[in-house]
Amino acid sequence: xxxxxxxxxxxxxxxxxxxxxxxxxxxxxxxxxxxxxxxxxxxxxxxxxxxxxxxxxxxxxxxxxxxxxxxxxxxxxxxxxxxxxxxxxxxxxxxxxxxxxxxxxxxxxxxxxxxxxxxxxxxxxxxxxxxxxxxxxxxxxxxxxxxxxxxxxxxxxxxxxxxxxxxxxxxxxxxxxxxxxxxxxxxxxxxxxxxxxxxxxxxxxxxxxxxxxxxxxxxxxxxxxxxxxxxxxxxxxxxxxxxxxxxxxxxxxxxxxxxxxxxxxxxxxxxxxxxxxxxxxxxxxxxxxxxxxxxxxxxxxxxxxxxxxxxxxxxxxxxxxxxxxxxxxxxxxxxxxxxxxxxxxxxxxxxxxxxxxxxxxxxxxxxxxxxxxxxxxxxxxxxxxxxxxxxxxxxxxxxxxxxxxxxxxxxxxxxxxxxxx
Amino acid sequence: xxxxxxxxxxxxxxxxxxxxxxxxxxxxxxxxxxxxxxxxxxxxxxxxxxxxxxxxxxxxxxxxxxxxxxxxxxxxxxxxxxxxxxxxxxxxxxxxxxxxxxxxxxxxxxxxxxxxxxxxxxxxxxxxxxxxxxxxxxxxxxxxxxxxxxxxxxxxxxxxxxxxxxxxxxxxxxxxxxxxxxxxxxxxxxxxxxxxxxxxxxxxxxxxxxxxxxxxxxxxxxxxxxxxxxxxxxxxxxxxxxxxxxxxxxxxxxxxxxxxxxxxxxxxxxxxxxxxxxxxxxxxxxxxxxxxxxxxxxxxxxxxxxxxxxxxxxxxxxxxxxxxxxxxxxxxxxxxxxxxxxxxxxxxxxxxxxxxxxxxxxxxxxxxxxxxxxxxxxxxxxxxxxxxxxxxxxxxxxxxxxxxxxxxxxxxxxxxxxxxx
Numbered sequence: 001x002x003x004x005x006x007x008x009x010x011x012x013x014x015x016x017x018x019x020x021x022x023x024x025x026x027x028x029x030x031x032x033x034x035x036x037x038x039x040x041x042x043x044x045x046x047x048x049x050x051x052x053x054x055x056x057x058x059x060x061x062x063x064x065x066x067x068x069x070x071x072x073x074x075x076x077x078x079x080x081x082x083x084x085x086x087x088x089x090x091x092x093x094x095x096x097x098x099x100x101x102x103x104x105x106x107x108x109x110x111x112x113x114x115x116x117x118x119x120x121x122x123x124x125x126x127x128x129x130x131x132x133x134x135x136x137x138x139x140x141x142x143x144x145x146x147x148x149x150x151x152x153x154x155x156x157x158x159x160x161x162x163x164x165x166x167x168x169x170x171x172x173x174x175x176x177x178x179x180x181x182x183x184x185x186x187x188x189x190x191x192x193x194x195x196x197x198x199x200x201x202x203x204x205x206x207x208x209x210x211x212x213x214x215x216x217x218x219x220x221x222x223x224x225x226x227x228x229x230x231x232x233x234x235x236x237x238x239x240x241x242x243x244x245x246x247x248x249x250x251x252x253x254x255x256x257x258x259x260x261x262x263x264x265x266x267x268x269x270x271x272x273x274x275x276x277x278x279x280x281x282x283x284x285x286x287x288x289x290x291x292x293x294x295x296x297x298x299x300x301x302x303x304x305x306x307x308x309x310x311x312x313x314x315x316x317x318x319x320x321x322x323x324x325x326x327x328x329x330x331x332x333x334x335x336x337x338x339x340x341x342x343x344x345x346x347x348x349x350x351x352x353x354x355x356x357x358x359x360x361x362x363x364x365x366x367x368x369x370x371x372x373x374x375x376x377x378x379x380x381x382x383x384x385x386x387x388x389x390x391x392x393x394x395x396x397x398x399x400x401x402x403x404x405x406x407x408x409x410x411x412x413x414x415x416x417x418x419x420x421x
Numbered sequence: 422x423x424x425x426x427x428x429x430x431x432x433x434x435x436x437x438x439x440x441x442x443x444x445x446x447x448x449x450x451x452x453x454x455x456x457x458x459x460x461x462x463x464x465x466x467x468x469x470x471x472x473x474x475x476x477x478x479x480x481x482x483x484x485x486x487x488x489x490x491x492x493x494x495x496x497x498x499x500x501x502x503x504x505x506x507x508x509x510x511x512x513x514x515x516x517x518x519x520x521x522x523x524x525x526x527x528x529x530x531x532x533x534x535x536x537x538x539x540x541x542x543x544x545x546x547x548x549x550x551x552x553x554x555x556x557x558x559x560x561x562x563x564x565x566x567x568x569x570x571x572x573x574x575x576x577x578x579x580x581x582x583x584x585x586x587x588x589x590x591x592x593x594x595x596x597x598x599x600x601x602x603x604x605x606x607x608x609x610x611x612x613x614x615x616x617x618x619x620x621x622x623x624x625x626x627x628x629x630x631x632x633x634x635x636x637x638x639x640x641x642x643x644x645x646x647x648x649x650x651x652x653x654x655x656x657x658x659x660x661x662x663x664x665x666x667x668x669x670x671x672x673x674x675x676x677x678x679x680x681x682x683x684x685x686x687x688x689x690x691x692x693x694x695x696x697x698x699x700x701x702x703x704x705x706x707x708x709x710x711x712x713x714x715x716x717x718x719x720x721x722x723x724x725x726x727x728x729x730x731x732x733x734x735x736x737x738x739x740x741x742x743x744x745x746x747x748x749x750x751x752x753x754x755x756x757x758x759x760x761x762x763x764x765x766x767x768x769x770x771x772x773x774x775x776x777x778x779x780x781x782x783x784x785x786x787x788x789x790x791x792x793x794x795x796x797x798x799x800x801x802x803x804x805x806x807x808x809x810x811x812x813x814x815x816x817x818x819x820x821x822x823x824x825x826x827x828x829x830x831x832x833x834x835x836x837x838x839x840x841x842x
Binding site for chain 2: 026109203242248252256366393395409410411414419420
């Protein structure tokens with residue numbers, strides 16, 4: 001496609017999304033929920049047709065020499081379809097945030113003032129290979145009253161279009177504008193640049209994928225972006241930590257699912273507890289296949305560790321590798337996290353009331369935890385119902401983003417003819 | 422100053438602000454309040470020294486041929502000093518938002534999850550001539566635990582530096598880092614560009630001033646910007662409105678302070694009430710010196726109106742001018758507001774329950790009101806205590822921004838050794 005054609009295609013989609021979003025903002029919850037439930041049924045009913053489109057992507061992927069892991073992420077297996085169906089039903093069951101007013105307060109002038117939750121408008125999602133994001137993200141955007149424009153990876157284009165078609169058919173059958181959910185049919189990367197320029201029509205961009213994609217989006221967008229680049233999460237074992245609790249939390253954080261952003265990448269151990277803690281922790285981690293890269297002091301206690309290189313501090317390994325450092329004080333631990341952390345998730349293991357409170361207060365991260373696994377930083381685990389992403393920037397949302405983060409609040413006023421003095 | 426020097430000056434200030442903000446985040450409310458109250462006293466005590474610096478700006482302004490209105494805005498009169506002093510005392514009296522946790526909820530895993538309010542970090546304020554913004558904005562940022570970098574108009578540079586010096590001396594006397602409040606000493610506009618590039622150190626930019634300044638900031642910033650370009654506010658007189666209530670609200674909205682962003686710029690009248698409403702409203706407005714620019718239908722009822730030109734719809738007059746249009750339906754009114762409004766403040770005057778509710782729900786603006794004057798869209802009037810600006814963008818804040826909007830919330834977790842299954 002030529003660049004002028006790409007531009008007109010994407011601009012027209014953005015414009016249509018804006019129009020659709022206006023109407024969607026006042027669609028009752030019951031209608032939105034019916035769309036979600038009917039889409040769940042339709043995905044199951046149309047599984048074969050979806051598989052045909054998915055096979056096109058898988059074949060092309062094999063021809064392009066994609067890795068087995070990439071092909072696995074691309075496949076819309078029965079299990080993936082089931083999880084999308086379950087996700088749709090869960091989102092349908094969530095309370096509709098739109099129109100919610102927490103309280104109205106009487107002001108001295110006589111007016112009653114409150115804040116009503118309203119949709120953001122139009123959301124642009126830019127993501128990499130997993131095609132299930134198409135349904136998961138569309139469901140959350142729709143429930144929050146937003147139109148969504150989806151731009152998945154080029155290798156999943158047939159799958160993404162097929163999934164969106166199912167949703168759009170249901171939207172039409174309910175008398176809603178199908179432009180509420182649109183997949184950009186252009187695989188050229190130029191389409192992303194055009195999308196990121198449509199500040200007149202799009203209110204928020206959410207990128208999900210590798211750090212490269214996210215940096216590209218953040219650097220080229222004229223629209224606000226909610227993002228996290230990476231998750232470099234730490235557990236700090238305080239001087240008077242319970243050793244078993246510490247080992248459980250570090251093992252869970254590092255080994256339960258090492259490839260995700262809330263996995264642990266660094267372990268900080270107070271010098272006073274290092275000799276009690278490190279040998280047992282290292283033995284458990286090494287038994288689980290974790291490579292430990294230690295500072296001089298930790299290797300003095302556990303000689304089997306690999307010497308840590310400078311580049312290991314603050315690295316997102318996404319693998320069974322853990323950087324280990326002995327610190328002389330909690331100040332040093334907090335300073336280390338400040339320098340090497342990614343403001344994602346930080347954990348203290350302690351029995352000290354003061355140290356726990358201080359860590360909660362002073363550590364700057366989207367989630368700060370006492371005596372719990374970093375793996376809990378997740379919309380579902382936190383009770384948001386489902387998440388559309390995690391933000392490590394502080395404006396608007398900090399941490400997992402659920403339905404509420406896909407809305408904003410406007411002020412509403414009930415008066416009886418009041419005027420300003 | 423050379424451009425490399427400007428750059429290094431501003432970058433160094435931004436870096437110092439970031440460092441200062443870390444320490445400020447855990448300063449107790451009592452210390453912050455003491456700084457605010459001592460600054461109020463110091464402003465009164467150092468009035469003469471401030472006047473000397475202010476006189477330099479006023480002299481330079483006269484030499485440059487600034488208008489009387491501009492010189493008036495520049496002057497730190499006794500009245501302006503008093504209002505800054507009162508503002509400081511009011512902000513000191515507000516509750517500290519930092520550390521607030523609304524609720525902690527137990528999750529099925531056993532963890533307790535809540536959200537703690539924390540400072541944003543570093544705020545950059547870019548504003549035009551009024552030097553009192555230096556104190557007003559610094560007070561709010563400080564109370565919310567943020568460091569602030571202030572860049573006022575070049576014509577107020579001596580005044581701004583003098584005001585900041587008073588605050589910085591108090592900060593130092595309380596053992597706090599004076600880099601919490603910094604005024605950029607460079608009047609060259611290049612300093613703004615450097616400031617807008619410091620995304621590593623600055624979390625939020627708030628521009629206040631004319632539309633030109635705000636567009637410049639929005640277009641050149643790599644940092645999130647909370648802004649409103651202009652206030653084009655409307656009152657819609659519904660078919661069954663109370664006529665007297667409508668006239669009161671329109672008179673107040675247009676004439677009480679025509680030069681501000683929550684003043685009315687447009688009047689929409691339902692055709693069914695136009696003959697009852699317009700003659701009385703027009704008479705009152707014209708007696709108050711308001712020029713009415715009417716559509717054909719409104720001029721058919723009130724022939725004394727000036728014919729409206731196309732360019733009058735959606736114009737921010739900031740003066741005693743009002744665009745008047747008769748509409749055939751509430752749909753037409755909502756469509757007009759959608760097209761010509763600025764998402765600032767929109768008012769319906771009605772006695773209909775359904776129409777009032779529908780207007781609240783469907784009109785997209787930072788404040789939507791039933792039977793109340795648009796002039797109430799203000800942080801003080803809404804109960805926020807004080808405002809640092811108004812946002813008509815939807816991310817993070819929509820409407821007046823007070824202390825709460827200068828903070829964000831991080832997730833906190835209390836655990837007892839829980840790990841993820």
